[in-house]
Each structure stands twice: as structure tokens, then as C-alpha cells.
Amino acid sequence: MDKQHIYKKFEDALKAEKIKLTPQRQAIFTNIMDSDEHRECDDIYNSLVQDDITVSKATIYRTLDILVKYDLIRKLVIGDGKAKYEPKIGKPHHDHMICIETGKIIEFDNDEIERLQEEEAKKRGYKIIKHVHQLFVKPIKDAKDI
Amino acid sequence: MDKQHIYKKFEDALKAEKIKLTPQRQAIFTNIMDSDEHRECDDIYNSLVQDDITVSKATIYRTLDILVKYDLIRKLVIGDGKAKYEPKIGKPHHDHMICIETGKIIEFDNDEIERLQEEEAKKRGYKIIKHVHQLFVKPIKDAKDI
DNA sequence: GTTTCTGCAAAGCCTTTGCATATCG
DNA sequence: CGATATGCAAAGGCTTTGCAGAAAC
Numbered sequence: 001m002d003k004q005h006i007y008k009k010f011e012d013a014l015k016a017e018k019i020k021l022t023p024q025r026q027a028i029f030t031n032i033m034d035s036d037e038h039r040e041c042d043d044i045y046n047s048l049v050q051d052d053i054t055v056s057k058a059t060i061y062r063t064l065d066i067l068v069k070y071d072l073i074r075k076l077v078i079g080d081g082k083a084k085y086e087p088k089i090g091k092p093h094h095d096h097m098i099c100i101e102t103g104k105i106i107e108f109d110n111d112e113i114e115r116l117q118e119e120e121a122k123k124r125g126y127k128i129i130k131h132v133h134q135l136f137v138k139p140i141k142d143a144k145d146i
Numbered sequence: 147m148d149k150q151h152i153y154k155k156f157e158d159a160l161k162a163e164k165i166k167l168t169p170q171r172q173a174i175f176t177n178i179m180d181s182d183e184h185r186e187c188d189d190i191y192n193s194l195v196q197d198d199i200t201v202s203k204a205t206i207y208r209t210l211d212i213l214v215k216y217d218l219i220r221k222l223v224i225g226d227g228k229a230k231y232e233p234k235i236g237k238p239h240h241d242h243m244i245c246i247e248t249g250k251i252i253e254f255d256n257d258e259i260e261r262l263q264e265e266e267a268k269k270r271g272y273k274i275i276k277h278v279h280q281l282f283v284k285p286i287k288d289a290k291d292i
Numbered sequence: 293g294t295t296t297c298t299g300c301a302a303a304g305c306c307t308t309t310g311c312a313t314a315t316c317g
Numbered sequence: 318c319g320a321t322a323t324g325c326a327a328a329g330g331c332t333t334t335g336c337a338g339a340a341a342c
Contacts (some may be wrong), residue, residue: 168315
């Protein structure tokens with residue numbers, strides 16, 4: 001999906017929600033889409049301020065909720081209870097591996113795991129709406145670690 | 147593992163940490179061990195108060211940290227950022243399925259998923275220290291839902 | 293022109309912390 | 318007895334909210 005198409009989805013979401021296209025909402029959306037990181041509200045705020053965009057954290061939080069609702073971005077809560085956000089639309093599905101030594105976030109995806117978890121849910125009469133799969137990992141340093 | 151053995155692990159943890167065995171710590175530990183639910187600090191607090199045990203939330207939080215550190219209980223953060231706790235020692239490993247309609251928490255376990263995720267980590271030079279795997283599900287109501 | 297937004301500051305909520313008193317070993 | 322724990326209340330940190338002025342359609 002190209003950038004224009006993605007931006008169109010954003011406009012559609014605003015229309016569906018019957019809300020206005022403001023400079024702040026636009027700036028927040030493109031700021032997230034142009035990033036490949038997993039950032040907190042604060043990070044996004046600082047990034048916008050650095051770009052000389054006038055915006056408040058209140059507006060960012062309010063906008064993030066809308067973007068999550070329309071599946072344009074993904075909200076992650078990793079361990080410490082602080083919410084992180086990443087682009088979702090136009091990106092393939094993936095889960096996360098978090099290095100507990102460096103904090104580095106690595107994306108991974110495994111079709112067989114996806115299938116098996118679907119099966120576990122179905123077995124119990126449920127279907128999966130969304131899932132959280134995070135591996136907290138440490139680098140393997142030598143043989144005894146394996 | 148029987149109750150006495152589990153309680154022994156608790157005493158060992160206190161000794162390892164060189165901290166005292168107080169009525170509060172004991173009450174908090176057994177309260178969690180006797181429950182099969184996934185409860186918040188507040189729930190545990192209310193349960194203890196109902197049993198006429200004098201304890202403060204500060205002490206509960208402080209004790210929970212110790213119990214988590216020694217792998218006697220497990221801390222879960224599900225969606226809303228509120229921490230939940232469940233017994234861990236003496237219980238087989240499992241992950242969680244959360245019904246988004248009723249809030250019901252269902253435990254599941256799948257060896258193959260465990261193996262595959264281990265493989266994903268190893269492939270990248272990491273080993274898993276812990277993991278979070280939560281499926282947010284909805285009941286299947288009819289054929290079109292499948 | 294209205295309706296909807298924004299920014300600000302205040303309030304909320306869960307969790308942590310400082311401190312004086314009480315308790316364990 | 319000395320060291321550690323507890324409870325209280327206050328402080329912290331992220332997030333949400335009420336409200337008056339500002340902006341979109």
C-alpha cells in the first residue's frame with residue numbers, strides 16, 4: 001500500500017467518525033507513519049515539537065485513541081505499563097521480542113504460531129480479535145546459555 | 147508440589163532476601179496461593195480486609211514485588227495497564243485467553259507454540275527469559291463468525 | 293455560523309516512597 | 318535491643334477530562 005492510499009484511509013477514518021481534519025491530527029498521523037519505531041506519547045510529542053508543530057499531549061492522546069480505533073496504528077503495552085505506538089496499516093503483522101538488556105525491540109512473525117493460537121481459541125469456542133505476543137529475551141553469550 | 151513444600155519455598159525466599167517473616171507477608175502469600183484467579187492489588191487487599199487482616203496496600207505492593215522476584219507469583223498486565231497477580235509456583239506453565247465480552251480469563255498451553263517461539267528467539271541469537279502471550283477473544287456465535 | 297477542536301491546567305488512577313512507630317529475630 | 322517492616326499520607330508518573338477560546342466545514 002502506498003503513502004497516498006494510507007493517507008486516504010486516515011481521511012476515511014475521520015469521515016467515518018465524523019470528525020475534522022485538523023493540522024494536529026494530520027501531523028500526528030504522518031509523524032507515526034513515517035517512523036518505524038515503537039514510541040510513547042512523550043516521544044511523539046517531542047518529535048512534533050522539534051518539527052515546530054504546535055500540539056499538546058492531550059491532543060496527541062485523543063488522536064492516538066482514534067487512530068487505534070480505526071486500526072491505523074497499534075498500541076503496545078510492554079511491561080512497564082507505558083503505552084507505545086507504532087504504525088499498523090500498510091505493515092505486515094508481527095509480534096515483538098524485547099531485549100531485557102538493551103531494551104531493543106525486534107519484530108518477528110511465525111505463521112505456524114498464528115495458526116496454532118487460532119486453533120486453541122477455536123477449540124474453546126472463541127475467535128481471536130487481537131493478540132499480544134511478546135518475548136522478553138537476552139542475548140546468548142556462550143554455550144552454557146543455550 | 148504440596149502446600150507445605152510451597153510454603154517452604156516462600157520461607158526460603160525470605161531468607162535469601164534476608165527479610166523477616168511477618169504476619170502480613172504470610173497472609174498475602176497464602177491469600178494468593180489459595181486463589182486461582184488473576185487479581186489486582188485492590189482485590190487482594192479487599193480479600194485480606196474481609197478476613198480481618200490488618201494490612202495496607204503499600205505493604206501488599208512491597209510484598210508482591212518480592213514474590214514476583216522469587217518466582218512464587220506471576221504479574222500480568224492485561225490491556226488496561228493494571229497489574230494482576232496469580233500463583234505461579236506449583237502451577238504448570240500457561241498463557242491467557244481473555245474474553246473481551248465477559249472479561250473471563252481462560253488459561254491455555256501449547257507445547258508447539260512454546261517450541262516455535264523459542265526457535266524464533268534462538269534464530270536471532272537470543273534466549274527467552276519470560277514471555278507474554280495473550281489472546282483477546284470473542285465467543286463464536288454462528289457460522290459466519292468462523 | 294455552528295459544531296467540533298485545541299491547549300491548559302486540574303483531576304484521576306494506580307503505584308511508589310518518606311517517615312515515625314511498631315515488630316521481628 | 319538493633320535492624321527491618323508497617324501504615325499513613327503525600328508524592329509520582331502517565332493518562333484523561335472540563336472548560337473557554339479557536340478553528341474547521
